[in-house]
Amino acid sequence: MKAVVQRRYGSAVLGDLDVPVPGNGEVLLEVRAAGVDMGVWHLLTGKPYLVRFIGFGVRGPKSPVPGRDVAGVVREIGPGVTEFAVGDEVFGTCEGSFAEHAVAPVTRLARKPQGLSFSEAAALPISGGTALQGLRGVQPGQRVLVLGAGGGVGSYGVQIAKAMGAHVTAVCSTRKVELARNLGADEVFDYTVADFTGTYDLILDCGGGRPFSLLRKATNDRGRIVLVGAETGGTITGGFHKMMAAPLLNLFSSRKLVPLMSAERADVFDELRVLAESGKVKPAVDKVFPLSEALKAVDHVYSRRSVGKTVVAI
Numbered sequence: 627m628k629a630v631v632q633r634r635y636g637s638a639v640l641g642d643l644d645v646p647v648p649g650n651g652e653v654l655l656e657v658r659a660a661g662v663d664m665g666v667w668h669l670l671t672g673k674p675y676l677v678r679f680i681g682f683g684v685r686g687p688k689s690p691v692p693g694r695d696v697a698g699v700v701r702e703i704g705p706g707v708t709e710f711a712v713g714d715e716v717f718g719t720c721e722g723s724f725a726e727h728a729v730a731p732v733t734r735l736a737r738k739p740q741g742l743s744f745s746e747a748a749a750l751p752i753s754g755g756t757a758l759q760g761l762r763g764v765q766p767g768q769r770v771l772v773l774g775a776g777g778g779v780g781s782y783g784v785q786i787a788k789a790m791g792a793h794v795t796a797v798c799s800t801r802k803v804e805l806a807r808n809l810g811a812d813e814v815f816d817y818t819v820a821d822f823t824g825t826y827d828l829i830l831d832c833g834g835g836r837p838f839s840l841l842r843k844a845t846n847d848r849g850r851i852v853l854v855g856a857e858t859g860g861t862i863t864g865g866f867h868k869m870m871a872a873p874l875l876n877l878f879s880s881r882k883l884v885p886l887m888s889a890e891r892a893d894v895f896d897e898l899r900v901l902a903e904s905g906k907v908k909p910a911v912d913k914v915f916p917l918s919e920a921l922k923a924v925d926h927v928y929s930r931r932s933v934g935k936t937v938v939a940i
């Protein structure tokens with residue numbers, strides 16, 4: 627099969643690999659589309675260096691194929707699989723979706739939402755799941771601020787917070803203002819012109835790396851600041867050390883910093899399926915690249931040109 631092959635960090639090429647064989651609890655997918663997010667860039671480059679020490683491979687990447695978000699068709703069932711049958715259309719995450727075939731554990735798959743294309747479904751799992759988990763507990767009428775609203779996680783953050791009945795304020799750069807409005811934000815700040823104002827019950831921080839002190843000033847008493855991530859944290863920990871400090875800092879304030887480690891699970895993806903089928907969430911797919919240009923797709927996201935989500939179609 628054709629696949630993007632990555633033997634060491636910082637270098638990947640289009641090549642040929644054997645079709646993988648599904649093991650216990652796994653299925654073989656014919657990949658139709660693979661989502662691209664900042665995580666793919668982290669695993670392609672091995673940066674920040676911390677990613678090498680949290681299970682993805684110290685000397686080189688454990689998975690020879692990059693890509694995690696996936697949408698495709700089940701072509702073979704591994705031992706013990708009862709959840710899916712050959713021919714089912716599914717979406718979720720796996721190791722190595724930048725390929726014509728990939729093996730995925732059923733614990734990370736759900737049925738593809740009806741009405742979504744494979745490209746739209748592949749844009750959903752990681753970014754949508756992260757936004758969903760970051761917004762848990764939001765009540766109707768609460769004020770939610772989404773930083774990085776024109777990016778992958780943020781574009782879902784705006785839609786899911788609206789679906790929960792919140793008043794949503796989006797923050798993004800000029801090129802992404804129109805998208806944020808179209809996604810349903812009640813108010814949009816273009817931070818290149820003037821930064822946001824106001825106070826919020828929950829801040830979903832998906833970009834910008836603003837200081838905690840500034841975020842706390844913008845949070846109501848007993849409000850939450852959900853730390854999703856930013857690309858401003860340096861090449862060693864990528865800002866993870868700041869997230870680690872959150873429990874200690876929380877001792878001194880009622881405005882809680884909540885570090886988010888989103889889980890990739892079938893039940894989360896199934897919730898996203900329901901939201902997508904109800905029309906409350908629609909993946910904002912910006913550009914679709916062919917497999918031969920998968921690395922260009924990653925660069926498109928890394929260079930912040932992606933407005934919403936970027937996808938590789940196979």
Ligand SMILES: NC(=O)c1ccc[n+]([C@@H]2O[C@H](COP(=O)([O-])OP(=O)(O)OC[C@H]3O[C@@H](n4cnc5c(N)ncnc54)[C@H](OP(=O)(O)O)[C@@H]3O)[C@@H](O)[C@H]2O)c1
Nearest residue numbers: 664774776777778779798799833834854855856886887888
């Ligand atoms: N904790 C977790 O479990 C988890 C899960 C998924 C992703 N992440 C991390 O979360 C971050 C966001 O992921 P993503 O996939 O959404 O990335 P993305 O698609 O690149 O979106 C990030 C957005 O932040 C915007 N941004 C940059 N500076 C900003 C500022 N000062 N104010 C407001 N917005 C700003 C960027 O574009 P503009 O500046 O052009 O507006 C971009 O649209 C990444 O660092 C990723 O690694 C964490």
